[in-house]
Amino acid sequence: MAASYGPDVAYIHDQGFSEYSLSASRGVLRVLRESDAGRGLIVELGCGSGILARQLGFHGYDVLGIDRSESMLRIARRRAPSSTFVRASLVTTRLPRCAAVLAIGEVLSFAFATEPLAQLDRLFVRIYRALVPGGVFLVDFGKLGRFPGGMPKEGFWTGKDWAILLEVDHSDTPDLLTRRLTSFRRVGALYRRRVETHTLRLFETPDIQARLERIGFHVKPLKSIGALRFRSGHAGVLACKPGSSQ
16 A cells, blocks of 8 residues: 555644635535435545545534555544544445445546556446445546646645745646645754655546446536535546435
């Protein structure tokens, strides 16, 4: 299992970038309320530090969070103690019977950066089989065209006890981008410097939609999930399994 989101980057992501999941949470709750699947188990793939799981728990949902970063999961278990969290790879993990599967935060782009797309199809099949009739799969992902011209991009953010530099290179392969994260976290009077490199795969919405529809899902492309509005290079879909569990 590849190392990703070590202790410092996990801490900074949780402290400085929680708005992503919070922005999506109201839209996720609306989708769950409007689905035909009832109030069964919610499986969150790439659950991170448990921000969305906590919101779902507040509204009475049982959540199983799956992530490959133990550092993220340690935070999640403290934040959402009523939920269950498991360290596993999305590519191979087994999924229990559930009412919904969530993959919010470009989870597919991270998980399938170096995996053959046949593995993505296998995940979609596992999700379809795990969902009860009327169940839903809500997902967002990185999209082709994020950085026109393939130029590197940079960003720098700071908090009370941390800072992080982001460098993005999208110049070699059209459907892949590389993010180099240089983190600085205060330890006593000094700052500890760490570097992580993440690779993301970029998808086309019609391709994701076609892969899901071949399995049997009814698919609706989305422009947003709640207050999380998709911009250039970001997209999402809502996939529904036909039937009703009522």
